[in-house]
Amino acid sequence: MRQRGATRRRPQRYSAFGLLRHGLRHDDWPRVWRTSELDRRYDVVIVGAGVHGLAAAYYLASKHGISKVAVLDKGYVGGGGSGRNTAILRSNYLTPEGVRFYERSMELYRNLAVDLNFNVMFAQRGHLTLAHTDASLRTMVWRAEVNKLQGVNSEVVSPEEVKRLVPFMDVSNHARYPILGALYHPPGGIIRHDAVNWGYARAANALGVEIHQNTEVTGITVRDGRVQGVTTPRGEIAAPIVLNCTAGWASLVAGMAGVKLPIITHPLQAAVTEPVKVFLGAVVVSGSLHVYVSQTDRGELVFGASTDPYASYSMRGSLEFTEELASHVLELMPSIGRMRVLRQWAGLCDMTPDFSPVMGTTPVEGFLVDVGWGTYGFKAGPAAGEAMAELVATGRTPELISAFGLARFEQGRLVGERGAASVGH
């Protein structure tokens, strides 16, 4: 695609020195991103200002010089899954194509703070997936072995090692949920999810990308099998490329272009406790108990579980979620029963039948999707954004994401991530 000259500006760099100077002068920092009028025409319209949409925009501008780009969101930046996820990053997936893809994302995440000049606080504290049954232990070995062959640091560790990493864990011989071992993935960890969203938005905006909040896409115009543009309450916008990055709402936006997706939207809930002094290092996940937990630098425990059992677009959350969460987490760490749940919330997850994303072209020319991120797509933002930007810029689907095309469903060639992604995060 042809490059267009769009306005660029040099953002004021963030640094310790800058903080000092601003502190002394008491002056303001420049805006993280500017607001602008909505143009009638863009080279690329990205629907959804979550990590996927924003990363795609950033890489379009930074790697391909395409910056006549609008990112539209019906709400605020990061108001979707990207602002409500438990922020767990890892690459220890099950299939070689999955592992390679997520590993690329980890690589980008490792340098993201410097890249974006925004501290995203990626804390590689280690990630433990507990095995309570023979079958899950076998899956852990499977994952570890595939990971190693792809160069990803991952191994199965004993209950004693689990106890060493997480002293609060009860590894005694439970009758019901014994801990038989765990998959340990030292590079895994947590990140400040909002900072990732804001950092991408700020950096993309600095390169000329426009970010339009409170701008809902209500229609997509398609003529002769080609996308023409989108409709918003603020007016029509023409664009030869429209990229759907709307996660939980993906079916609705695809539906506007007449494209049907293999996606069911399920709520996924999360909760935080009040802060206490830091006692938990690694991220702990238990697939059998449907719970994962980590402790932030602020001292809160952040919890998640599996998706709600039925399809819904409700983000209201449920009591049974916190009940189950609490009983499961106390099964693992019985001594934290006096901690209190401070807040619970929900997000929407675009679940696919094979727990793998849908990235690439659709039957409508120019209408691209980067969806199907289910319960695990935050960690994928950088790699997906980078690959989608390449697809937009070159017209070719990068090898890294070729296994994840929409056509796989019609062809019956699903990706086998079910075992690793279901509650894995």
Added chain:
Amino acid sequence: MILLPCPHCGKRNSNEFSYLGESAPRPTETGDAKLWRAYLYTKENPAGWTRETWLHSGGCGKAFLAERHSVTNEVRATWLPGRKEPDTTTEAGS
């Protein structure tokens, strides 16, 4: 815990039910891959009224169809498989 109106038992907590998903007719033609894959994988996934099948597995064990609003979780109609579908085209009580 939402309530689901089982046509036999009345309103019960949703954790007594198994969710069987959007109701879609099974293709009769087995040779058409496109048709089958659409039946297996493609979903309407609307944000609004949706027709789906539930099984009251923790109660009477009976399956039924329901028209549920996927945003509010309100159920405005239920009926038994094979019975005439209710006409709910008038947006009642949404």
Added chain:
Amino acid sequence: MTRSPRRLDPRPGEVIDRNRRLGFSWNGKRYEGYEGDTIASALAAAGERIFSRSFKYHRPRGILAASLHDPNLLVQVGDEPNVRAGYRKLEDGMAVSAQNAWPSLNYDVGSLNQTVARFLGAGFYYKTFMKPQRLWPAYEHVLQRFAAGGKVAQGAERRDCDKRYAHADVLVAGGGPAGMSAAIAAADEGARVMLVEEEPGLGGHLRWGTPDDLARLAELRTEVAARPSIEVLTYSLVAGRYDDNWISVLQRGLPQVTERLVKVRAKVLVVAVGLIERPYVFEGNDLPGVMLSTAVRRLVNLYAVKPGDRAVVFLANEEGEAAAEDLRQAGVEVLRVVDARRGGGLLRARGRRGLDSVELQDGSSVACDLLVTAVGWTAPMLLLNASGDRPTYDEEAARFVPGGGLPDNVLATGGILGDGPVGLLVDHGRATGALAARRALGGDAASSSSPEAVPALTAAPHPALFRSGTRGFVDYSEDVSAKDLMAAAREGYDSVELLKRYTTATMGPAQGKLETINTVAVLAEATGRSIGETGTTVWRPPHSPISLGALAGRNYEPVRYSPMQPWHEAKGAVPIVAGQWIRPEHYGDPAAEVLNVRKNVGIIDVTPLGKLDLRGPDVSRLLNFLYVNKWSKLEVGAVRYGVMCGEDGVVADDGVTGRLGPERYFMSTTSSGAAAIHEWIERWLQTSFREWQVHVTSMTSAFASINVAGPRSRELLARLVADVDLSAAAFPYMNVRQGSIAGVPGCLMWRIGFTGELSYELHVPSGYGLSVWEALLESGRDLGAAPFGVEAQRIMRLEKGHFIVGQDTDGLTQAFTAGLDWLVKLDKEDFAGKAELVFESERPRESRLVGLQPVDPTVVPPEASQIVSGSSTIEGRITSSRFSPTLNRAICLGIVSQRCASPGTVVTVVHPDGTRTPTRVMEHHAHFDPEGTRLRA
């Protein structure tokens, strides 16, 4: 023991019991209080002023609200962190300490942060610590030291908590005058009412009110008590409202348990939670000694505590006046009353470890130790918000009010709606309660008269008071000042949701109940929008934090046992968890168990096997549809193996089904698949094949299932079975018979087996399971009869090459890939998964399940080891692997790519430790007796 110098003489409304003294400690020192005190009131009575240090700057903090929501009163009690000292009732022997201070509350080193505060504005950490990347863990460590809150103790005992369900026609949240009246009126209409009050006593603000208020309160209490259909829960919090009025209530103060979660299904919810007092934003507003008027009134009137000696009162409403009056009565010298309604203003509060003086707008400075502010109200909107209501801003009253978006099953009354004299609140409560009851009961309501009109209740005009440009704190627990908010808004975090996430304002323990209004007001000013346009953030449950212990309750986790469990336990079987079942993995030596089966006879408890009784004329049609193979020609007495696939052609379950009578069949499924397969069948019968006449009954637990396996199994069985001819001719392989075993009639005997030996699967009516199990062992003693566990069975089935669904197959393995070519009958009319299996049969095979043997017989590759070509190209994996005691070598099953699948190929298996093992692909899945001569014996 410290004295209580600030305790006042008895007050008419006090809730303390002066006859019951309680001893406790605060930071290691002994104190005393009374029954009825909160932790904070007891400490305040003792003259304590500093209760905590703030999160970021470690500023000293004291009593602000003296309630559950007081952000400054979080303390550690024993091994319980973040206890609300302004709310938690004092108990004898409590060990209370401050949380966020080092080395001590009074001299906290962290307070040095204040000197660099200007560099540590909201979100400062996003702008630094980026380079070098490798130092981030070190930076992070520093940041973590800031983490607020108390400590959890490793090894702390699980607390006793439980749960209860409840059903109410009307649930009233909040037991103030409005809530009490609503409950009374609802009960009079015939409703079952639950009245829930957070505080230990009913009454709301009347409790700390005038003698008139107290008289009114006594009346209301009497009325409530007179109605048995009102269940009153005090010291109990309505913590959340979920879809369909599913309401969580956290109950405290019960004799049996520390906390109880009550889950209430209410037909109608009446929200009568009143108001929370709004703090005033101005410089120095967080100094110990600056208090809300309600805090002062509570301290004086409920706990008889004198909150200071010399006070300034800054007010804009009657509540402030009442507080000033209370102070005077309590002997506090009220130096100045600054009335905002008459143009009075407050500039800043000064002091280091507590308030020393205040500067007023008129330029004067007053030395004092108490500053009381009464600048208005804010409504706790959670319950309404969770019901679908979006609050709107009432400019006149300077507060958010319900937006009118409530569903029929939620009503609001009292202060959250509007203000008025107690009489009006009571009238409104009554009318609302009656309405609620009528909605809940429909035609069953008692009152036949036309419904009483609900009087109007509107929020009274009130000035909007806050000082946006100051360093005054908006969020005490997050240490966020008005200045921080202004700066963040100018930086572009200018919607209320972004501002919240960037500055963390409203994200602390009080969750915006005190802070939201001021946050929004400051943001509105920063952006030039109105407060209404700015809106609030989303309220989320819980209303106030509730413990994991209470949410978990008793942790009832169903477990299932077979009838032989007492025997297994007595014999020291090593248990293994299989879904909800607990079963014996082995009895000491699985290899020996294998050899005994191969040589003599062994018995295994296979009760968890799924069992379904199928009856009716259409069973064979059903079987033809469920299984991939054919079922039409099964004779009575015959048994057949079958595999079921999902509609995607993926192998879902396997098992045998036998025909017991012309229209009677018995199906077995895998243990783990039992429930799902039963549901799968019901689903087809009820939705697609409604005209088929089939009755399906789950019989899994009806029978104790015992597999008797080994060359001597027939001999053993013959000793216990009289009414069935067991000879090979009369009862051949793959047949089923009914008869008695050891005198127990109604048993089923199948000649089948997973182990590859001559074997019988016995299904014995469960009550007799243990007796028959013992009888088998007893009468087979001379034959070498011994039990074997799941592990021995796994070894033997692998020797025989039987696959296990879900282990040797995965979520994508279709039938042909699983090597089931011999079984799948694509010429059958229709069956579940047929379409996909036709497609699978038509495309080139990519991989398949094969038998494998390591070339070195002593090397046993761990299950899930990968099979590779070159250095790292994955060609498959080992799905099952064991050392076979029978063959004295390692044996495996594995999925390999088609190019490696031909028998004789030697593939490379990579072990987790990196070693590589050449392994040969075998002709059969079976490593032992592939012809099956033994089992047909």
Added chain:
Amino acid sequence: MPTSTRKGPASVPDPIATAMLARSPVRQSKPLRQEAGWEVSSADTGAALELADLTPITKVLVRASSSAVGSSFSDFGRARRDEAGHLVVGARPDEWIVFGKAGSAAATISQIEERLAGAEGLVTLVDVTHRDVVFLLSGTDARGVLEKICAIDLSDRTSPDGTAFRSRVAGVSCLVVREDRDGRPAYLIDADRSYGQYLFDVLVDAGAEFSVEVAGYTEVF
């Protein structure tokens, strides 16, 4: 359509004189005795709130369309005694459970068969005596106990005497039948036998607050 499966080996006949002992999955408290070949407890408590294990009682499942059965059985969601003293429970829209005296399965089945002779459609009878456990929770606070582990509204208004429902009790799908005894509320709880010990322990635990006591086997049919 005439039923084809009613006759024949449809059910487990009662044990003929045998030394074999049948057992409930629940550990029985002493002293022990036998009841129709089952080992049962004969503990006596006289407590105001009692929990008893009645597993040995006969349980026969009847499947038929409700139109076929007509009024000869109780309605769905209701339980009532028939002339023979059986408790007939409308457990599902097309399924009844008939509870009877321990050891009476054969007799019960033939009585039901007689009653349903000539009924339209497929009718099947399955003896599930050994499949299920049955507990009897009786006493003034019985509801209080059950309310801790069962989400159904148990008040007299919605669940009066004679009510039957299937729902989850402490996470296990159960059939609960209210049949008051001596004017005090009493609930029969029927569940899959393999959960028996678990469920019994939960009931004892939930009942501790109300001082529940474990009573021996009592004759209720």
